Amino acid sequence: MIDVPINSVKGVGDALAANFAEIGITTVSDLLFFFPNRYDNYEIKPLSDLLHDEKVTIQGEVIGEPVVTYFGKRKSRLVLRVQVEYAVVKGIMFNRSFAKKQLQPGDFVTLTGKWDQHRLQITIDQYKKGKVKHDQPIQPVYYAKQTLKSSQIKKVIKQAIDQYSAAIDEILPEQYLEDYKLLSRTKAIQELHFPSSFQTLKHAKRRFVYEELLLFQLKMQLLRKQNRERTKGNNQTFDLSVVHQFVDQLPFVLTKAQQRSLNEILQDMAAPYRMNRLLQGDVGSGKTAVAAISLYASIVAGKQGAIMVPTEILAEQHLDSLRSLFGEKATIVLLTGSVKGKKRKEILTMIEQREADIIVGTHALIQEDVSFANLGTVIVDEQHRFGVNQRKALRDKGIDPDVLFMTATPIPRTLAITSFGDMDVSQIDEMPVGRKPVETYWVKENMLPRLLQFIQKQIDQGYQAYVICPLIEESDKLDIQNAVELYQQLQETFEQNVRVGLLHGRLHNDEKEEVMTAFASNQIQVLVSTTVVEVGVNVPNATVMIIYDAERFGLSQLHQLRGRVGRGDVQSYCILIADPKGDVGKERMRIMTETTNGFALAEQDLQLRGPGDFFGKKQSGLPEFKVADIVQDYRALETARNDAQMIVYDNLLEKDPAYQPLHDYLKQTFKTDGITFD
Ligand code: ADP
Ligand code: MG
Numbered sequence: 089m090i091d092v093p094i095n096s097v098k099g100v101g102d103a104l105a106a107n108f109a110e111i112g113i114t115t116v117s118d119l120l121f122f123f124p125n126r127y128d129n130y131e132i133k134p135l136s137d138l139l140h141d142e143k144v145t146i147q148g149e150v151i152g153e154p155v156v157t158y159f160g161k162r163k164s165r166l167v168l169r170v171q172v173e174y175a176v177v178k179g180i181m182f183n184r185s186f187a188k189k190q191l192q193p194g195d196f197v198t199l200t201g202k203w204d205q206h207r208l209q210i211t212i213d214q215y216k217k218g219k220v221k222h223d224q225p226i227q228p229v230y231y232a233k234q235t236l237k238s239s240q241i242k243k244v245i246k247q248a249i250d251q252y253s254a255a256i257d258e259i260l261p262e263q264y265l266e267d268y269k270l271l272s273r274t275k276a277i278q279e280l281h282f283p284s285s286f287q288t289l290k291h292a293k294r295r296f297v298y299e300e301l302l303l304f305q306l307k308m309q310l311l312r313k314q315n316r317e318r319t320k321g322n323n324q325t326f327d328l329s330v331v332h333q334f335v336d337q338l339p340f341v342l343t344k345a346q347q348r349s350l351n352e353i354l355q356d357m358a359a360p361y362r363m364n365r366l367l368q369g370d371v372g373s374g375k376t377a378v379a380a381i382s383l384y385a386s387i388v389a390g391k392q393g394a395i396m397v398p399t400e401i402l403a404e405q406h407l408d409s410l411r412s413l414f415g416e417k418a419t420i421v422l423l424t425g426s427v428k429g430k431k432r433k434e435i436l437t438m439i440e441q442r443e444a445d446i447i448v449g450t451h452a453l454i455q456e457d458v459s460f461a462n463l464g465t466v467i468v469d470e471q472h473r474f475g476v477n478q479r480k481a482l483r484d485k486g487i488d489p490d491v492l493f494m495t496a497t498p499i500p501r502t503l504a505i506t507s508f509g510d511m512d513v514s515q516i517d518e519m520p521v522g523r524k525p526v527e528t529y530w531v532k533e534n535m536l537p538r539l540l541q542f543i544q545k546q547i548d549q550g551y552q553a554y555v556i557c558p559l560i561e562e563s564d565k566l567d568i569q570n571a572v573e574l575y576q577q578l579q580e581t582f583e584q585n586v587r588v589g590l591l592h593g594r595l596h597n598d599e600k601e602e603v604m605t606a607f608a609s610n611q612i613q614v615l616v617s618t619t620v621v622e623v624g625v626n627v628p629n630a631t632v633m634i635i636y637d638a639e640r641f642g643l644s645q646l647h648q649l650r651g652r653v654g655r656g657d658v659q660s661y662c663i664l665i666a667d668p669k670g671d672v673g674k675e676r677m678r679i680m681t682e683t684t685n686g687f688a689l690a691e692q693d694l695q696l697r698g699p700g701d702f703f704g705k706k707q708s709g710l711p712e713f714k715v716a717d718i719v720q721d722y723r724a725l726e727t728a729r730n731d732a733q734m735i736v737y738d739n740l741l742e743k744d745p746a747y748q749p750l751h752d753y754l755k756q757t758f759k760t761d762g763i764t765f766d
Contacts, residue, residue: 090117090252097248104244107235119248120256120277122241123296123714124228127283130200131225135173140205147219148172150195156185168212170197181212190217226283245281253278259753260299261746264731270295296715297724304713305725305732306754308509310763313736315510316361322490324357324389324464331385334417338377340520346374349514353382353492356512357389357465363490366508369516370686371496371651372523376406378516379467379494380413387418387445391464394447394489396454398470400424400597401604405626406469407448414446423449423458454481465490496651497644498686500694502722505729517687525684526654528662530638530677539634539663540581546632546661547586547613553632554652555616559640574636575616582614591617619649628656638664638680639673643693647686672696694719741765 094114095105105114113119130145138144148170155167166187168179179199181187191197198220201212230241256274258265265272271279271291279292331354335342342350349367356363369375383393395410397403407422414420421435421444438444442461447453466482466489482489493511504513531539543553555578557571575590582588589603589612606612608627615630633653638646646664654660664681668674679692718725735741741751755765 090115090120090255092116094119094244097244097251099247100244104240107233108244110235111232116248116252119245120252120281121714122230122245123280125231126229127289128200128227128229129225129286130222130227132198132221135175135177135208138203138205140203142203143201143213144203144210145198145200145225146170146172146177146210147196147198148177150191150193150197151176152193154188154191156188158185170199175208178207178209179212179215180209181215187215191215224282226286226289228281228283242281249278249281257749257753259750260302261744261750263746268298268727270298273299293715294724297717297721298728300713300716301721301725301728302731303754303757304506305509305728306735307758307763308505309732309736310754310758311510312364312512314763315364321360322357322362322464322488323360324386324391324490326358326385326388328354330388331381334384335381338413340377342377343374343516343518343520345369345516345518346378349516350378350381352512352514353378354385357382357385357490362488363465363492363512364510365492365512365514366504367492367494367514367516368498368504369494369496370498370519371648372655373516373519375494375496375516376409377413379492380410382465382492383410383446383467384414384417386464389464391462392439392442392445392447392460393465393467394449394453394460394463395467395469396449396451398450400426400450401601402469403448403450410446410448418445419443420446420448423447423452425450425452427452454485459485460487463487463489465492467491468493470495496686497648498690500687500690502718502725503694505725506718509729515687517685524654524657524659526633526650526660526662528650528664528681528684530664530666530681532667533665536665539665540578542661542663543614543632543634544582544586547582550610550629551631551658552607552610552613552615552627552629553634554630554649555614556633556635556649557616557618558636559619571616571618578614578616586614587612588614588616591615593618619645626655627652631656631658631660633660633662634665635662636665638666638677639668643676643680643689643696644686646680647684647689650680650684651686 092115093105094100094108094116095102097116097119100108108114108119111122113122129143132145132147135146138146151169151171156164157167158164162183164183164185166181166185168181168191170177170179179201196218198216198218199210199212200214201210203210228238228242228245230236230238230245232238232241253274256277258273260270260273264270270276271288271294273295276292276295279288280296283289283292335350349369353363353365353367356365367375367378379395383395386393395406397406403422403424407420410418410420419438421438423432423435423439427435435444436457436459439447440459440461447460452458468491498515499508501513501515546553555574557574559570571590571592575588579588587606589607591600591603595603603612603615607615607630610629630653633650635641635646635649641649650662653662662680664677666673666677668677676692676696679689683689683692716724735747735750740747741754751765754763
């Protein structure tokens with residue numbers, strides 16, 4: 089047992105225990121899992137093995153008197169020459185002029201500090217006279233609050249390991265340790281704190297990366313399973329061949345990815361549990377088509393289907409496309425906030441009497457006065473704009489329909505199985521054949537005149553353009569000011585026959601809608617906009633997307649904006665106006681011009697910016713891992729995910745005695761996570 093109070097460690101009194109409590113460490117277990125932030129290396133290596141910029145330890149004989157120079161008020165610099173092996177190494181020490189007396193020619197010294205390979209120079213942190221040999225050359229360094237020094241923590245942890253290492257229980261089945269060549273829990277803890285070599289340290293880390301990811305994935309899989317078993321479920325019975333007939337009469341053949349996703353969805357719908365699935369795919373990859381087929385399956389099952397979208401414009405667009413897809417096969421109604429009065433009453437009655445098969449709408453769908461006769465499936469478009477509360481609202485109506493979330497923001501697989509770990513994920517990762525990828529160019533601002541000519545040419549051919557405005561960090565107000573200025577400027581620049589429109593977040597909804605409608609019907613040819621245009625509007629006649637300050641956007645967001653064009657049959661263009669300063673910025677612009685695959689971009693974005701930045705801070709919902717890094721450790725993540733699925737769905741925790749320690753551990757650890765065990 090290591091779940092004992094920290095003051096059972098020798099030498100830890102109340103005062104020290106209180107200091108540890110401040111950083112969240114109250115038990116021996118907490119202490120043992122408080123891992124070092126880095127390690128200092130006091131290994132003495134030959135000069136030829138030293139690495140540039142690393143912290144190193146060297147030994148040699150002082151030659152000549154150290155020289156001290158003073159600068160500033162109380163600053164000094166001591167330069168020392170030391171014969172190390174065949175070379176003379178320069179040692180530099182700041183603000184320790186007193187050392188001059190202690191380091192005399194002929195003295196043998198051990199120096200630790202940062203190594204400069206090119207100058208054969210060491211910036212000395214620590215010096216010792218004589219041949220110092222550490223029995224533990226790799227030393228942990230812990231970061232904590234000021235009240236606790238690294239050396240103090242180190243001492244307490246050392247003592248704790250001495251007292252308790254025999255009490256650290258293995259939680260993984262023996263077979264896992266063998267198969268994956270993992271260190272035991274005890275050994276791994278010892279090595280993480282006091283590594284006997286960097287090699288074993290790596291091993292120790294590898295064990296905890298796996299353990300941490302496995303525990304997390306087990307939590308997700310247990311949640312998913314309990315979710316399925318506990319909800320009332322929704323068993324939709326439909327004749328699959330009727331659904332296939334519907335698919336066969338569509339004006340196109342489904343892509344492989346669409347087919348695969350559709351099968352996954354239909355299986356969920358037919359199963360007794362409630363579907364909780366995320367459908368990902370680039371704009372235009374055919375998500376809505378798949379969703380429509382799923383809605384049709386609901387109708388065949390004798391139930392209603394609904395599709396919820398974030399804006400009224402989108403609702404109307406979906407209504408149109410669904411009506412043309414279904415023809416006579418379904419009665420489709422629209423319910424949004426602006427459907428009012430008598431019309432609203434009529435529609436509500438149709439929904440209640442089951443005269444409406446499919447209901448397209450905004451948040452209005454889940455308002456109190458709406459009661460569905462028999463809701464089978466709900467499609468939620470753009471998943472991250474629909475929160476937990478909306479889902480709860482549906483459940484509160486006593487409806488537990490199959491739910492399919494659709495998003496056009498491709499999320500890298502590692503993130504998807506982490507932040508949506510309790511959901512099932514389907515991906516449409518290919519485009520229908522015959523699509524023309526959007527040609528993407530990166531230009532500097534001085535090419536603007538040529539760019540404007542280019543837009544004018546496209547307009548002369550009957551096409552339209554978006555211009556996304558310069559961004560001003562953190563300031564919605566200034567962004568709008570920018571948009572207004574650019575709008576005025578472009579009005580003057582273009583020929584008389586070109587109408588320019590303006591769209592930004594401060595406009596009222598009806599104003600926004602007016603502008604969008606005018607753009608959709610080609611009364612406006614150039615739409616100047618802040619990023620509000622991102623939400624899935626569909627204007628197939630628009631062929632040009634200009635994005636100012638492109639370097640300030642994430643790749644995924646740029647891709648999202650680019651997805652506004654390329655929706656028709658003609659060639660479309662995306663022009664990124666950017667002047668990135670750093671290499672990463674340049675690299676990102678280059679990637680944008682080279683790939684139009686949203687999943688590939690998302691992976692790159694994740695590599696370049698890290699998981700925290702990927703979603704933006706607020707939406708991240710990503711767990712914090714101590715040792716694992718979901719970008720670097722994606723292989724371990726996949727393995728852990730597969731293992732967790734097997735453990736949970738084969739009931740190994742209950743059935744197999746080898747899993748008893750893990751089972752006991754989970755019972756203890758997941759108590760507060762809403763997971764219950766029998
Ligand atoms: P998304 O919802 O992913 O943006 P949609 O389902 O709206 O994509 O499809 C975009 C366009 O492509 C629509 O006009 C749709 O009819 C068409 N489409 C969908 N699937 C296919 C396919 N397999 N082959 C050809 N066209 C398709
Ligand atoms: Mg179901």
